[in-house]
Amino acid sequence: MSRAVVYETFGGPEVLDVREVPEPHAGPGEIRIRVAAAGLNPMDWGLAAHPALAAQFGVTVPAGFGYDLAGVVDEVGDGAIGFSVGQRVFGGVMAKAAADFTVVATPAETLWPTPEGIGDEVAATLPVAGLTAAAALSAIGLRSGDTLLVGGAAGGVGVFAVQLAKLAGARVLGTAGEGTFDFLRRLGAEPVTYGPGLADRVRSLAPGGVTAAADLFGTETAEAALALGVPPERISTVAAGPNPPGGVRATGGVDADHGALARITGAILAGELTVPIAATFPVEKVREAVILQAGRHVHGKIVLTFSLTTDERPHRNERSPGD
Missing domain, CATH: 3.90.180.10 (Medium-chain alcohol dehydrogenases, catalytic domain)
Structure with missing residues (x-):
């Protein structure tokens, strides 16, 4: 099992729950990302609160939560392209970011390699x-x-x-x-x-x-x-x-x-741009994180962090490109 933030009805922060869910795995043409951090945006809780807005983005309940993430690829399905096991990545996946693991189909145009020297919490604020x-x-x-x-x-x-x-x-x-x-x-x-x-x-x-x-x-x-x-x-x-x-x-x-x-x-x-992170919360405190952000008095970004309790060793589903 693994954890994911989900909501079954539309509403405020109170509808967000951290649930144990079956651990997802990469199928053919897919990669799995072990999420280290998820950056919050007003869009995230806007989708959870407003059915009409959610519909514009193809989100229906029950739904996952969050868009921005950073982590590491730990499974690569047969035929997946552009990524390898152990590669650090950041980017966006609609209503799937706030979870221990998320599975993404390739090619993935909204995922990028995380540059060396940029940590996961910062990378998760960028997309x-x-x-x-x-x-x-x-x-x-x-x-x-x-x-x-x-x-x-x-x-x-x-x-x-x-x-x-x-x-x-x-x-x-x-x-x-x-x-x-x-x-x-x-x-x-x-x-x-x-x-x-x-x-x-x-x-x-x-x-x-x-x-x-x-x-x-x-x-x-x-x-x-x-x-x-x-x-x-x-x-x-x-x-x-x-x-x-x-x-x-x-x-x-x-x-x-x-x-x-x-x-x-x-x-x-280059040290020319800084990313102010106003607060970080463990995923278990997602409601508190959303309440803080929704108050609109935060200076900078808010990030959810993940500490996995499952086996964190990279997995290969079939093979990684280049193996």
Whole structure:
């Protein structure tokens, strides 16, 4: 037996249970990943809470939980391609990440080799947040010399967007609560309080004007940017639905270019980008982890960790490529 986070009905954190389930194994064309860490995203508990949203992603109850993960391949089925036993990997699997083991069909376009020098907890934070941040900046053609307004700058996506924008040579203003200001300054952003009057506060902070904006939470920042005269094509949203206000650009992680994660991991290895992990929880405390994240006052990412009680030696189901 092994463990997995599952929910049988839609609802809040209380519907999430850690269950003993039959240990899965890789079949033909599949690999099995022994999960070491799973990074949480708002999407995860959004799917568990909202049936209509879950349906958009093909998730039905009973369902597994989580998308981002990192671990090691410990079984390779006959005919599976691209992976070998013992290989460290990170990436995304819909509603299957928060489990001791998950089985993935190959070729697996949302899994990548984990670079040496990047730990599993950090790797498990990268896929959704990193790709979403990259897409939000790409959609507006961010360039050196821009003055960028980032909405939700201290959140899981925001910490990546702020640092990627700084690396691109932009000045970054980030919306946040006052308790987050020092945190944002350490990332290189100039903090500004969100809420009514945002446009006026931004105007005072940047009298020369804002040239681009990325709204990572709702529409407040996008609306402020429009009021400041930023052209709609230079404003992106990631959580405002398909029809954001004023014709600004809606985007998401699926729109990121293929080299985005390689640039992010390269920047981490070079010491140019840090991944703030606000908290780690053992998988048994998944409800507490989701409650903390849903409060939206977390500075950075939240990660679930796994300590397996089963035999952790790599297994071969048939053979590994190259054997």
